[in-house]
Amino acid sequence: MKFRELGPSGIQASVVGIGTWAIGGWMWGGVERADAIKAIHTAIDEGVTLIDTAPVYGFGVSEELVGEAVRDRRDRVVLATKCGMIWHEARGNLFFTSDENHLTKKGTIKVYQCLAPDTIRYEVEQSLRRLHTDHIDLLQTHWQDPSTPISDTMAELLKLKDEGKIRAIGCSNATPAHMDEYQAVGQLDTDQELFSMLDRKHEEANLPACAQRGLGFLAYSPLGQGLLTGKVGPERTFGNGDQRNFNTRFSPENREKIRAMLDLFEPIAGDKGVSLPQLVIAWTLSQSGCTHALVGARSEEQARENAAAGDVTLSEGELETMRAAIEQYAL
Numbered sequence: 497m498k499f500r501e502l503g504p505s506g507i508q509a510s511v512v513g514i515g516t517w518a519i520g521g522w523m524w525g526g527v528e529r530a531d532a533i534k535a536i537h538t539a540i541d542e543g544v545t546l547i548d549t550a551p552v553y554g555f556g557v558s559e560e561l562v563g564e565a566v567r568d569r570r571d572r573v574v575l576a577t578k579c580g581m582i583w584h585e586a587r588g589n590l591f592f593t594s595d596e597n598h599l600t601k602k603g604t605i606k607v608y609q610c611l612a613p614d615t616i617r618y619e620v621e622q623s624l625r626r627l628h629t630d631h632i633d634l635l636q637t638h639w640q641d642p643s644t645p646i647s648d649t650m651a652e653l654l655k656l657k658d659e660g661k662i663r664a665i666g667c668s669n670a671t672p673a674h675m676d677e678y679q680a681v682g683q684l685d686t687d688q689e690l691f692s693m694l695d696r697k698h699e700e701a702n703l704p705a706c707a708q709r710g711l712g713f714l715a716y717s718p719l720g721q722g723l724l725t726g727k728v729g730p731e732r733t734f735g736n737g738d739q740r741n742f743n744t745r746f747s748p749e750n751r752e753k754i755r756a757m758l759d760l761f762e763p764i765a766g767d768k769g770v771s772l773p774q775l776v777i778a779w780t781l782s783q784s785g786c787t788h789a790l791v792g793a794r795s796e797e798q799a800r801e802n803a804a805a806g807d808v809t810l811s812e813g814e815l816e817t818m819r820a821a822i823e824q825y826a827l
Protein backbone atom coordinates (compact mmCIF):
# COMPACT_ATOMS: atom_id res chain seq x y z
CA MET A 497 0.00 0.00 0.00
CA LYS A 498 1.26 3.45 -0.89
CA PHE A 499 0.75 6.40 1.42
CA ARG A 500 0.43 10.10 0.66
CA GLU A 501 -0.08 13.16 2.82
CA LEU A 502 -3.50 14.75 3.10
CA GLY A 503 -2.34 18.07 1.68
CA PRO A 504 -0.41 20.23 4.15
CA SER A 505 -1.97 18.50 7.20
CA GLY A 506 1.07 16.34 7.92
CA ILE A 507 -1.30 13.33 8.09
CA GLN A 508 -0.27 10.33 5.99
CA ALA A 509 -3.10 8.19 4.64
CA SER A 510 -3.28 5.13 2.39
CA VAL A 511 -3.87 6.09 -1.25
CA VAL A 512 -6.82 3.70 -1.34
CA GLY A 513 -9.44 4.70 1.19
CA ILE A 514 -12.63 2.83 1.98
CA GLY A 515 -15.78 4.85 1.32
CA THR A 516 -18.72 3.94 3.52
CA TRP A 517 -21.74 5.56 1.88
CA ALA A 518 -23.11 2.24 0.61
CA ILE A 519 -22.37 0.66 3.98
CA GLY A 520 -24.89 3.11 5.48
CA GLY A 521 -27.56 1.39 3.37
CA TRP A 522 -29.39 4.60 2.49
CA MET A 523 -29.82 4.94 -1.29
CA TRP A 524 -28.06 1.58 -1.72
CA GLY A 525 -30.93 -0.72 -0.75
CA GLY A 526 -29.99 -1.45 2.85
CA VAL A 527 -27.03 -2.91 4.69
CA GLU A 528 -25.97 -6.11 6.40
CA ARG A 529 -24.24 -4.80 9.52
CA ALA A 530 -21.99 -7.85 9.93
CA ASP A 531 -20.81 -7.63 6.29
CA ALA A 532 -20.15 -3.91 6.68
CA ILE A 533 -17.99 -4.43 9.77
CA LYS A 534 -16.12 -7.27 8.08
CA ALA A 535 -15.50 -5.09 5.01
CA ILE A 536 -13.99 -2.34 7.17
CA HIS A 537 -11.86 -4.80 9.19
CA THR A 538 -10.60 -6.47 6.01
CA ALA A 539 -9.71 -3.12 4.45
CA ILE A 540 -7.68 -2.21 7.55
CA ASP A 541 -5.98 -5.62 7.63
CA GLU A 542 -5.03 -5.16 3.96
CA GLY A 543 -3.32 -1.82 4.65
CA VAL A 544 -6.10 0.75 4.22
CA THR A 545 -5.89 3.50 6.82
CA LEU A 546 -8.22 6.09 5.29
CA ILE A 547 -11.94 5.67 6.06
CA ASP A 548 -14.45 8.15 4.65
CA THR A 549 -17.95 8.53 6.04
CA ALA A 550 -20.57 11.25 6.61
CA PRO A 551 -23.41 11.86 9.07
CA VAL A 552 -25.97 11.78 6.25
CA TYR A 553 -24.95 8.30 5.05
CA GLY A 554 -27.87 6.37 6.51
CA PHE A 555 -28.63 9.28 8.87
CA GLY A 556 -25.95 8.19 11.32
CA VAL A 557 -25.82 4.48 10.41
CA SER A 558 -22.57 4.64 8.42
CA GLU A 559 -20.76 6.59 11.16
CA GLU A 560 -22.09 4.19 13.81
CA LEU A 561 -20.83 1.18 11.87
CA VAL A 562 -17.45 2.79 11.29
CA GLY A 563 -17.29 3.68 15.00
CA GLU A 564 -18.10 0.11 15.99
CA ALA A 565 -15.56 -1.29 13.52
CA VAL A 566 -12.64 0.90 14.62
CA ARG A 567 -13.37 1.06 18.36
CA ASP A 568 -10.54 -1.37 19.17
CA ARG A 569 -8.18 -0.14 16.41
CA ARG A 570 -8.65 3.63 16.37
CA ASP A 571 -4.91 4.29 16.28
CA ARG A 572 -4.57 2.40 12.98
CA VAL A 573 -6.96 4.59 10.98
CA VAL A 574 -7.43 8.10 9.63
CA LEU A 575 -11.09 8.95 10.12
CA ALA A 576 -12.59 11.37 7.60
CA THR A 577 -16.16 12.53 8.01
CA LYS A 578 -18.19 15.53 6.91
CA CYS A 579 -20.56 18.25 8.00
CA GLY A 580 -23.09 20.51 6.31
CA MET A 581 -25.96 18.21 5.37
CA ILE A 582 -28.29 18.50 8.33
CA TRP A 583 -31.69 17.13 9.19
CA HIS A 584 -32.03 18.07 12.89
CA GLU A 585 -33.38 21.50 12.00
CA ALA A 586 -34.66 23.46 8.98
CA ARG A 587 -31.78 25.87 8.22
CA GLY A 588 -29.92 26.90 5.07
CA ASN A 589 -31.09 25.46 1.74
CA LEU A 590 -33.47 22.55 1.43
CA PHE A 591 -31.30 20.08 -0.54
CA PHE A 592 -33.60 17.07 -0.85
CA THR A 593 -36.28 15.06 0.89
CA SER A 594 -35.57 11.43 1.71
CA ASP A 595 -38.36 8.94 2.10
CA GLU A 596 -36.66 5.68 3.00
CA ASN A 597 -38.77 4.81 5.97
CA HIS A 598 -38.32 1.11 5.32
CA LEU A 599 -34.61 1.59 6.08
CA THR A 600 -34.38 4.44 8.53
CA LYS A 601 -37.72 4.06 10.36
CA LYS A 602 -37.55 7.83 10.68
CA GLY A 603 -40.27 8.77 8.20
CA THR A 604 -39.71 11.51 5.65
CA ILE A 605 -36.49 13.42 6.31
CA LYS A 606 -35.71 16.86 4.93
CA VAL A 607 -31.99 17.45 4.41
CA TYR A 608 -30.63 21.00 4.39
CA GLN A 609 -27.27 22.32 3.21
CA CYS A 610 -26.09 24.31 6.19
CA LEU A 611 -22.57 25.23 7.29
CA ALA A 612 -23.48 27.68 10.07
CA PRO A 613 -20.97 27.65 12.95
CA ASP A 614 -23.44 26.35 15.55
CA THR A 615 -24.75 23.51 13.36
CA ILE A 616 -21.18 22.44 12.52
CA ARG A 617 -20.42 22.25 16.24
CA TYR A 618 -23.59 20.24 16.86
CA GLU A 619 -22.76 17.86 14.00
CA VAL A 620 -19.19 17.33 15.20
CA GLU A 621 -20.44 16.37 18.69
CA GLN A 622 -22.84 13.85 17.12
CA SER A 623 -20.11 12.44 14.86
CA LEU A 624 -17.64 12.07 17.74
CA ARG A 625 -20.28 10.15 19.73
CA ARG A 626 -21.21 7.86 16.82
CA LEU A 627 -17.57 7.25 15.87
CA HIS A 628 -16.56 6.49 19.49
CA THR A 629 -13.63 8.84 19.31
CA ASP A 630 -12.44 12.12 20.80
CA HIS A 631 -11.13 13.49 17.49
CA ILE A 632 -11.89 13.43 13.76
CA ASP A 633 -8.78 13.31 11.58
CA LEU A 634 -10.30 15.10 8.59
CA LEU A 635 -13.55 17.08 8.71
CA GLN A 636 -14.90 18.02 5.28
CA THR A 637 -17.69 20.41 4.36
CA HIS A 638 -19.91 18.00 2.41
CA TRP A 639 -21.68 20.46 0.08
CA GLN A 640 -21.15 24.21 -0.01
CA ASP A 641 -23.81 26.38 1.64
CA PRO A 642 -24.49 29.66 -0.17
CA SER A 643 -26.33 31.06 2.87
CA THR A 644 -23.29 31.07 5.21
CA PRO A 645 -20.10 33.03 4.43
CA ILE A 646 -17.18 30.61 4.08
CA SER A 647 -15.18 32.83 6.45
CA ASP A 648 -17.72 32.06 9.24
CA THR A 649 -17.63 28.32 8.47
CA MET A 650 -13.84 28.28 8.39
CA ALA A 651 -13.54 30.27 11.64
CA GLU A 652 -15.55 27.56 13.42
CA LEU A 653 -13.56 24.74 11.82
CA LEU A 654 -10.35 26.41 13.00
CA LYS A 655 -11.76 26.69 16.53
CA LEU A 656 -12.57 22.98 16.48
CA LYS A 657 -9.03 22.31 15.32
CA ASP A 658 -7.59 24.44 18.15
CA GLU A 659 -9.71 22.45 20.59
CA GLY A 660 -8.26 19.19 19.22
CA LYS A 661 -11.63 17.90 18.02
CA ILE A 662 -10.51 17.81 14.40
CA ARG A 663 -6.99 17.55 12.94
CA ALA A 664 -7.45 18.67 9.33
CA ILE A 665 -9.99 20.55 7.23
CA GLY A 666 -11.35 19.62 3.81
CA CYS A 667 -14.06 20.74 1.43
CA SER A 668 -16.16 18.72 -0.99
CA ASN A 669 -18.32 19.51 -3.99
CA ALA A 670 -16.53 22.83 -4.15
CA THR A 671 -14.95 25.06 -6.78
CA PRO A 672 -11.45 26.56 -6.88
CA ALA A 673 -13.08 29.88 -5.90
CA HIS A 674 -14.50 28.22 -2.77
CA MET A 675 -11.01 26.89 -1.98
CA ASP A 676 -9.61 30.43 -2.23
CA GLU A 677 -12.22 31.61 0.27
CA TYR A 678 -11.30 28.86 2.74
CA GLN A 679 -7.61 29.50 2.28
CA ALA A 680 -8.04 33.23 2.86
CA VAL A 681 -8.97 32.41 6.49
CA GLY A 682 -6.78 29.43 7.36
CA GLN A 683 -5.28 26.13 6.29
CA LEU A 684 -7.37 24.00 3.95
CA ASP A 685 -5.98 20.48 3.53
CA THR A 686 -8.10 18.54 1.03
CA ASP A 687 -10.86 18.61 -1.55
CA GLN A 688 -13.15 15.64 -2.24
CA GLU A 689 -14.77 15.43 -5.68
CA LEU A 690 -16.46 13.07 -8.11
CA PHE A 691 -13.71 11.68 -10.31
CA SER A 692 -13.36 8.54 -12.38
CA MET A 693 -12.83 7.52 -16.00
CA LEU A 694 -16.51 8.27 -16.49
CA ASP A 695 -16.44 11.63 -14.69
CA ARG A 696 -13.43 13.61 -15.82
CA LYS A 697 -14.54 17.23 -15.55
CA HIS A 698 -12.07 17.82 -12.70
CA GLU A 699 -9.14 17.15 -15.02
CA GLU A 700 -9.64 20.75 -16.09
CA ALA A 701 -10.90 22.12 -12.78
CA ASN A 702 -10.18 20.94 -9.24
CA LEU A 703 -7.34 18.51 -9.99
CA PRO A 704 -4.98 21.22 -11.27
CA ALA A 705 -6.36 23.65 -8.66
CA CYS A 706 -5.49 21.23 -5.84
CA ALA A 707 -2.06 20.50 -7.29
CA GLN A 708 -1.28 24.22 -7.54
CA ARG A 709 -2.41 24.79 -3.97
CA GLY A 710 -0.70 21.69 -2.56
CA LEU A 711 -4.04 20.22 -1.42
CA GLY A 712 -4.94 16.56 -1.25
CA PHE A 713 -7.55 15.51 -3.85
CA LEU A 714 -9.80 12.66 -2.74
CA ALA A 715 -11.62 11.08 -5.70
CA TYR A 716 -15.12 9.83 -4.92
CA SER A 717 -17.05 7.14 -6.84
CA PRO A 718 -13.86 6.04 -8.67
CA LEU A 719 -15.52 2.77 -9.75
CA GLY A 720 -18.50 4.61 -11.24
CA GLN A 721 -20.60 3.05 -8.44
CA GLY A 722 -19.72 -0.41 -9.70
CA LEU A 723 -19.97 0.16 -13.46
CA LEU A 724 -16.20 0.08 -13.90
CA THR A 725 -15.69 -3.22 -12.08
CA GLY A 726 -16.62 -5.41 -15.04
CA LYS A 727 -19.20 -7.00 -12.79
CA VAL A 728 -22.24 -5.02 -13.90
CA GLY A 729 -23.36 -6.90 -16.99
CA PRO A 730 -26.73 -6.63 -18.74
CA GLU A 731 -28.28 -9.17 -16.37
CA ARG A 732 -27.30 -7.39 -13.12
CA THR A 733 -30.27 -6.03 -11.15
CA PHE A 734 -30.25 -3.84 -8.05
CA GLY A 735 -32.30 -4.17 -4.88
CA ASN A 736 -35.25 -2.10 -3.73
CA GLY A 737 -34.08 1.39 -2.70
CA ASP A 738 -30.79 1.23 -4.64
CA GLN A 739 -30.37 4.58 -6.45
CA ARG A 740 -28.67 2.82 -9.36
CA ASN A 741 -32.16 1.62 -10.47
CA PHE A 742 -32.93 5.21 -11.51
CA ASN A 743 -29.51 6.25 -12.80
CA THR A 744 -29.58 6.46 -16.61
CA ARG A 745 -25.88 5.70 -16.64
CA PHE A 746 -26.82 2.12 -15.76
CA SER A 747 -28.93 1.75 -18.95
CA PRO A 748 -28.34 -1.46 -20.93
CA GLU A 749 -26.76 0.56 -23.79
CA ASN A 750 -24.29 2.28 -21.49
CA ARG A 751 -23.38 -0.96 -19.73
CA GLU A 752 -22.52 -2.37 -23.15
CA LYS A 753 -20.46 0.69 -24.07
CA ILE A 754 -18.52 0.51 -20.81
CA ARG A 755 -17.98 -3.21 -21.27
CA ALA A 756 -16.42 -2.46 -24.66
CA MET A 757 -14.04 0.02 -23.01
CA LEU A 758 -13.16 -2.46 -20.26
CA ASP A 759 -12.46 -5.13 -22.89
CA LEU A 760 -9.64 -2.90 -24.15
CA PHE A 761 -8.15 -2.91 -20.65
CA GLU A 762 -8.23 -6.70 -20.30
CA PRO A 763 -4.82 -7.33 -21.93
CA ILE A 764 -3.15 -4.87 -19.53
CA ALA A 765 -4.92 -6.38 -16.54
CA GLY A 766 -3.93 -9.87 -17.73
CA ASP A 767 -0.25 -8.93 -18.21
CA LYS A 768 -0.07 -7.32 -14.79
CA GLY A 769 -2.05 -10.05 -13.05
CA VAL A 770 -4.55 -7.57 -11.62
CA SER A 771 -8.34 -7.39 -11.76
CA LEU A 772 -10.31 -4.70 -13.61
CA PRO A 773 -11.34 -2.86 -10.40
CA GLN A 774 -7.69 -2.80 -9.34
CA LEU A 775 -6.61 -1.44 -12.73
CA VAL A 776 -9.32 1.23 -12.65
CA ILE A 777 -8.39 2.35 -9.13
CA ALA A 778 -4.69 2.44 -10.07
CA TRP A 779 -5.53 4.55 -13.15
CA THR A 780 -7.42 7.02 -10.91
CA LEU A 781 -4.47 7.29 -8.55
CA SER A 782 -2.10 7.89 -11.47
CA GLN A 783 -3.91 11.00 -12.68
CA SER A 784 -2.15 14.28 -12.12
CA GLY A 785 -3.25 15.89 -8.84
CA CYS A 786 -5.27 12.91 -7.58
CA THR A 787 -3.76 11.86 -4.26
CA HIS A 788 -6.33 9.39 -2.85
CA ALA A 789 -9.24 7.27 -4.14
CA LEU A 790 -12.22 6.64 -1.88
CA VAL A 791 -13.59 3.30 -2.98
CA GLY A 792 -16.90 1.96 -1.73
CA ALA A 793 -16.95 -1.69 -0.63
CA ARG A 794 -19.79 -3.66 0.85
CA SER A 795 -18.11 -7.02 1.44
CA GLU A 796 -14.89 -8.53 2.67
CA GLU A 797 -14.03 -9.67 -0.89
CA GLN A 798 -14.52 -6.22 -2.41
CA ALA A 799 -12.52 -4.57 0.39
CA ARG A 800 -9.61 -7.00 -0.12
CA GLU A 801 -9.62 -6.59 -3.90
CA ASN A 802 -9.78 -2.80 -3.76
CA ALA A 803 -7.06 -2.45 -1.12
CA ALA A 804 -4.60 -4.38 -3.30
CA ALA A 805 -4.91 -1.62 -5.94
CA GLY A 806 -2.76 0.49 -3.62
CA ASP A 807 0.24 -1.60 -4.72
CA VAL A 808 -0.31 -1.33 -8.48
CA THR A 809 1.92 0.96 -10.55
CA LEU A 810 1.08 1.69 -14.19
CA SER A 811 3.69 2.51 -16.85
CA GLU A 812 3.40 5.49 -19.20
CA GLY A 813 2.59 3.08 -22.02
CA GLU A 814 -0.21 1.41 -20.06
CA LEU A 815 -1.66 4.78 -19.10
CA GLU A 816 -1.59 5.89 -22.75
CA THR A 817 -3.38 2.76 -23.94
CA MET A 818 -6.01 3.21 -21.27
CA ARG A 819 -6.48 6.88 -22.06
CA ALA A 820 -7.09 6.08 -25.72
CA ALA A 821 -9.82 3.60 -24.72
CA ILE A 822 -11.36 6.13 -22.32
CA GLU A 823 -11.40 8.84 -24.99
CA GLN A 824 -13.04 6.41 -27.38
CA TYR A 825 -15.72 5.63 -24.77
CA ALA A 826 -16.36 9.34 -24.25
CA LEU A 827 -17.20 9.91 -27.95
Ligand SMILES: NC(=O)c1ccc[n+]([C@@H]2O[C@H](COP(=O)([O-])OP(=O)(O)OC[C@H]3O[C@@H](n4cnc5c(N)ncnc54)[C@H](OP(=O)(O)O)[C@@H]3O)[C@@H](O)[C@H]2O)c1
Binds near residue numbers: 668722791798
Ligand atom coordinates in the same frame (compact mmCIF):
# COMPACT_ATOMS: atom_id res chain seq x y z
N1 LIG B 1 -18.49 13.91 -1.11
C1 LIG B 1 -19.54 13.42 -1.71
O1 LIG B 1 -20.52 14.13 -2.03
C2 LIG B 1 -19.56 11.96 -2.05
C3 LIG B 1 -20.50 11.45 -2.99
C4 LIG B 1 -20.43 10.09 -3.30
C5 LIG B 1 -19.49 9.27 -2.70
N2 LIG B 1 -18.62 9.78 -1.76
C6 LIG B 1 -17.60 8.94 -1.08
O2 LIG B 1 -16.94 8.12 -2.03
C7 LIG B 1 -17.11 6.75 -1.68
C8 LIG B 1 -17.08 5.85 -2.89
O3 LIG B 1 -18.07 6.22 -3.83
P1 LIG B 1 -19.32 5.31 -4.20
O4 LIG B 1 -19.56 4.35 -3.10
O5 LIG B 1 -20.40 6.25 -4.63
O6 LIG B 1 -18.88 4.58 -5.55
P2 LIG B 1 -17.71 3.59 -6.02
O7 LIG B 1 -16.63 3.54 -5.04
O8 LIG B 1 -17.40 3.98 -7.40
O9 LIG B 1 -18.50 2.20 -6.09
C9 LIG B 1 -18.78 1.48 -4.95
C10 LIG B 1 -19.66 0.28 -5.29
O10 LIG B 1 -19.08 -0.52 -6.32
C11 LIG B 1 -19.24 -1.91 -6.02
N3 LIG B 1 -17.89 -2.46 -5.82
C12 LIG B 1 -16.88 -1.96 -5.06
N4 LIG B 1 -15.78 -2.71 -5.14
C13 LIG B 1 -16.07 -3.71 -5.97
C14 LIG B 1 -15.32 -4.80 -6.45
N5 LIG B 1 -14.05 -5.01 -6.11
N6 LIG B 1 -15.94 -5.67 -7.30
C15 LIG B 1 -17.23 -5.47 -7.68
N7 LIG B 1 -18.00 -4.45 -7.25
C16 LIG B 1 -17.41 -3.56 -6.41
C17 LIG B 1 -20.07 -1.99 -4.74
O11 LIG B 1 -21.46 -2.03 -5.05
P3 LIG B 1 -22.29 -3.40 -5.30
O12 LIG B 1 -21.56 -4.51 -4.68
O13 LIG B 1 -23.61 -3.15 -4.71
O14 LIG B 1 -22.36 -3.46 -6.81
C18 LIG B 1 -19.78 -0.66 -4.08
O15 LIG B 1 -20.78 -0.24 -3.21
C19 LIG B 1 -18.43 6.74 -0.89
O16 LIG B 1 -18.60 5.58 -0.12
C20 LIG B 1 -18.26 8.00 -0.07
O17 LIG B 1 -17.39 7.77 1.01
C21 LIG B 1 -18.64 11.11 -1.46
